[in-house]
Amino acid sequence: MSGFPGNNGYTTENYDLSSTMNYTIPGCPGYVGNYNQNGLGELEKISLHFMYPENQRVAEFIGKTVITTGEMTVLRGLWEARGAAFTVHQMILNYVWLDEASGVLSTAPYVALSYLTPGRHTLMLLHMDYLGRAYAFRFSVTALSPSKFGQTIAGPIAASMSLLMQ
Numbered sequence: 001m002s003g004f005p006g007n008n009g010y011t012t013e014n015y016d017l018s019s020t021m022n023y024t025i026p027g028c029p030g031y032v033g034n035y036n037q038n039g040l041g042e043l044e045k046i047s048l049h050f051m052y053p054e055n056q057r058v059a060e061f062i063g064k065t066v067i068t069t070g071e072m073t074v075l076r077g078l079w080e081a082r083g084a085a086f087t088v089h090q091m092i093l094n095y096v097w098l099d100e101a102s103g104v105l106s107t108a109p110y111v112a113l114s115y116l117t118p119g120r121h122t123l124m125l126l127h128m129d130y131l132g133r134a135y136a137f138r139f140s141v142t143a144l145s146p147s148k149f150g151q152t153i154a155g156p157i158a159a160s161m162s163l164l165m166q
Contacts, residue, residue, distance in 0.1 A: 059126060119143055
């Protein structure tokens with residue numbers, strides 16, 4: 001826990017300085033509110049997403065799902081990636097990253113993957129929130145040889161870049 005200087009002993013935990021609800025606090029010298037904030041702060045977005053989930057609860061993540069063989073990729077649960085690292089362990093419970101062929105890969109909010117042989121690997125991300133709502137998502141990670149990766153991904157991107165620069 002950390003408090004603000006001059007706040008008469010009041011403390012706050014994980015205060016969101018980018019919040020639209022960040023007002024000037026009397027008795028906190030030099031602490032001016034966030035009145036110029038346009039839109040919601042990241043923690044406000046996370047909170048609203050959590051309070052009002054979609055009807056179909058999808059476990060969301062970020063990270064590369066097409067990689068070269070031997071390349072390490074890290075997939076991270078969206079809650080943590082968007083800045084809820086300090087609350088993710090309180091809000092989201094029982095993370096499970098599962099490879100359908102080899103079983104449980106991780107029970108953390110993230111997983112590090114590397115595949116040595118080319119192929120498509122089917123994975124699932126599962127978790128529950130503290131209200132007991134279950135979230136799941138089935139997806140694939142594709143490992144390509146470096147030459148196939150260049151033909152499939154890097155080559156077309158590089159070719160399109162020259163069109164964008166004109």
